[in-house]
Amino acid sequence: xxxxxxxxxxxxxxxxxxxxxxxxxxxxxxxxxxxxxxxxxxxxxxxxxxxxxxxxxxxxxxxxxxxxxxxxxxxxxxxxxxxxxxxxxxxxxxxxxxxxxxxxxxxxxxxxxxxxxxxxxxxxxxxxxxxxxxxxxxxxxxxxxxxxxxxxxxxxxxxxxxxxxxxxxxxxxxxxxxxxxxxxxxxxxxxxxxxxxxxxxxxxxxxxxxxxxxxxxxxxxxxxxxxxxxxxxxxxxxxxxxxxxxxxxxxxxxxxxxxxxxxxxxxxxxxxxxxxxxxxxxxxxxxxxxxxxxxxxxxxxxxxxxxxxxxxxxxxxxxxxxxxxxxxxxxxxxxxxxxxxxxxxxxxxxxxxxxxxxxxxxxxxxxxxxxxxxxxxxxxxxxxxxxxxxxxxxxxxxxxxxxxxxxxxxxxxxxxxxxxxxxxxxxxxxxxxxxxxxxxxxxxxxxxxxxxxxxxxxxxxxxxxxxxxxxxxxxxxxxxxxxxxxxxxxxxxxxxxxxxxxxxxxxxxxxxxxxxxxxxxxxxxxxxxxxxxxxxxxxxxxxxxxxxxxxxxxxxxxxxxxxx
Amino acid sequence: xxxxxxxxxxxxxxxxxxxxxxxxxxxxxxxxxxxxxxxxxxxxxxxxxxxxxxxxxxxxxxxxxxxxxxxxxxxxxxxxxxxxxxxxxxxxxxxxxxxxxxxxxxxxxxxxxxxxxxxxxxxxxxxxxxxxxxxxxxxxxxxxxxxxxxxxxxxxx
Numbered sequence: 001x002x003x004x005x006x007x008x009x010x011x012x013x014x015x016x017x018x019x020x021x022x023x024x025x026x027x028x029x030x031x032x033x034x035x036x037x038x039x040x041x042x043x044x045x046x047x048x049x050x051x052x053x054x055x056x057x058x059x060x061x062x063x064x065x066x067x068x069x070x071x072x073x074x075x076x077x078x079x080x081x082x083x084x085x086x087x088x089x090x091x092x093x094x095x096x097x098x099x100x101x102x103x104x105x106x107x108x109x110x111x112x113x114x115x116x117x118x119x120x121x122x123x124x125x126x127x128x129x130x131x132x133x134x135x136x137x138x139x140x141x142x143x144x145x146x147x148x149x150x151x152x153x154x155x156x157x158x159x160x161x162x163x164x165x166x167x168x169x170x171x172x173x174x175x176x177x178x179x180x181x182x183x184x185x186x187x188x189x190x191x192x193x194x195x196x197x198x199x200x201x202x203x204x205x206x207x208x209x210x211x212x213x214x215x216x217x218x219x220x221x222x223x224x225x226x227x228x229x230x231x232x233x234x235x236x237x238x239x240x241x242x243x244x245x246x247x248x249x250x251x252x253x254x255x256x257x258x259x260x261x262x263x264x265x266x267x268x269x270x271x272x273x274x275x276x277x278x279x280x281x282x283x284x285x286x287x288x289x290x291x292x293x294x295x296x297x298x299x300x301x302x303x304x305x306x307x308x309x310x311x312x313x314x315x316x317x318x319x320x321x322x323x324x325x326x327x328x329x330x331x332x333x334x335x336x337x338x339x340x341x342x343x344x345x346x347x348x349x350x351x352x353x354x355x356x357x358x359x360x361x362x363x364x365x366x367x368x369x370x371x372x373x374x375x376x377x378x379x380x381x382x383x384x385x386x387x388x389x390x391x392x393x394x395x396x397x398x399x400x401x402x403x404x405x406x407x408x409x410x411x412x413x414x415x416x417x418x419x420x421x422x423x424x425x426x427x428x429x430x431x432x433x434x435x436x437x438x439x440x441x442x443x444x445x446x447x448x449x450x451x452x453x454x455x456x457x458x459x460x461x462x463x464x465x466x467x468x469x470x471x472x473x474x475x476x477x478x479x480x481x482x483x484x485x486x487x488x489x490x491x492x493x494x495x496x497x498x499x500x501x502x503x504x505x506x507x508x509x510x511x512x513x514x515x516x517x518x519x520x521x522x523x524x525x526x527x528x529x530x531x532x533x534x535x536x537x538x539x540x541x542x543x544x545x546x547x548x549x550x551x552x553x554x555x556x557x558x559x560x561x562x563x564x
Numbered sequence: 565x566x567x568x569x570x571x572x573x574x575x576x577x578x579x580x581x582x583x584x585x586x587x588x589x590x591x592x593x594x595x596x597x598x599x600x601x602x603x604x605x606x607x608x609x610x611x612x613x614x615x616x617x618x619x620x621x622x623x624x625x626x627x628x629x630x631x632x633x634x635x636x637x638x639x640x641x642x643x644x645x646x647x648x649x650x651x652x653x654x655x656x657x658x659x660x661x662x663x664x665x666x667x668x669x670x671x672x673x674x675x676x677x678x679x680x681x682x683x684x685x686x687x688x689x690x691x692x693x694x695x696x697x698x699x700x701x702x703x704x705x706x707x708x709x710x711x712x713x714x715x716x717x718x719x720x721x
Contacts (some may be wrong), residue, residue: 132581
């Protein structure tokens, strides 16, 4: 059929099964918005800032496992979206982001709201396109969805000049994407998998090192199966939280800069790392030359460039984690779980020596208590987003995660302002779950305008501010490494968050005691409205354990023991 | 392992808009080194061939190859092991320099005088990059006014 470029965008989105688009209109994208107005197949959610549109699409993608879609205009609309693209790129989140562009005839003339969008997005997307003719649009849009979701997922950016959205051309979407130059390897090499299994059988102290790729590959339940059948303990990266249940006997905890003592010690003592969809990030390894010195490495990853990038792999396996783990399960009989009993015992002793915990305070609420308490009250019923900082680490440490895609956070880029819009996207994707955003008094103000979107669209996100009147994580580093010179991190000057929430039509609570917190949370859940719960917490609490940047993983600053 | 080695890498890419920027952006974004880069379409195909001379540790070279592979329009990457490598240079000499001497040196380096006008003589050589360097060294005394090197191209044996 002969339709306009703008209509093609709508048709393509419908055929891709898109039910929600986050975006913000403007001059160059108006033809597409005119078509959005005329259709009723998907919902458009008007965020109040383009950055939030991308984060919402990320939250939506992470919670649902589908491709997230966002739409922005040219120039500032696009540049506002760049942080979101970079965030999605770092955390391998499948997105298709469509931006308007000035008409072809004006490209290169410094036209109003013109910017070289594909030039900017090139380094923070998996792939990008500048569409120069409407006849290319069906192919490009179909490729965009395919590339975003396949292989190692990531954001794809499609920049469409205004005249292309007006141009009429033939639309045909019934074809298979064929990209001669892009064929991700999904099936692991069977011989290599067999060798890896034999190495596991021979190891004395093997350790599963689970990364975000397990969740991206929808492999968490297969991995649970493999962990249980082998009896091998597991550590999770920040991005992998929820892969194993929090109460799984074989889950040690999170490892890395703020990982548990037992997790970091296990990683330092293991003789065989079984890395599944993890990429040996610097926040995980600490000082590379001291990292897991005695260990051989099995590394399973869909992205060949992640293998042997930082840590040499003795058994490199390129493939989809789910596919490879299924293969491993077929060979699991060669492994005798009882063999690792002494190793499991060692790890239990590590954990008994320095358990992941915190000291309660009778005067003030401890931030960690809030997270544990939400876990007790809501547990599996909630999906948990976070912003970036201390509250984010405490959430990863203390929330009792029970399933994959329950925890949504900005890991790679560490984007303050991610949490609230992401939690909105999570709510749109999983309306039957309570959407919680743990945030800080710094982060929440970075996308606070989304109070309006969430109220308007009835997406009841509950924002829980762990308010310490500080830019807490930076303050912690200043305390520890800059002789307490708290440069520009004191956030004592604050808005009245209760009134702020109310001004937008949400509910606000100011909480200073545990009883007040319970009441506020229960009320917010019951009212099912957008809420801010502003919790006054201990100001100078530090996130512990901590491996100082560049230090060895086994050299942790630990929580001081309290005499009983 | 950490020692820097010189490598010649050929990349076959779809000949489309901005593909060269994708490659060069990758090098600058990840802090890789480009010593020379040549690019031209492969006749009768939709592809182009880039030849990149780079330097880095074994690990870095391995990453360069893998990261290049990850770019969507990249079809193939060759990290050359056993190959023929050639580079071309054009050199402009003042017309009053000794033409016969220059011509003799050119001959020794697989080159010749390709243009002589009233103002200048232009010589061309095509040889291994190291030999081109030597040629430029030897002809320095004839006061070259301008030198242009093409960058290397390579084919696996």
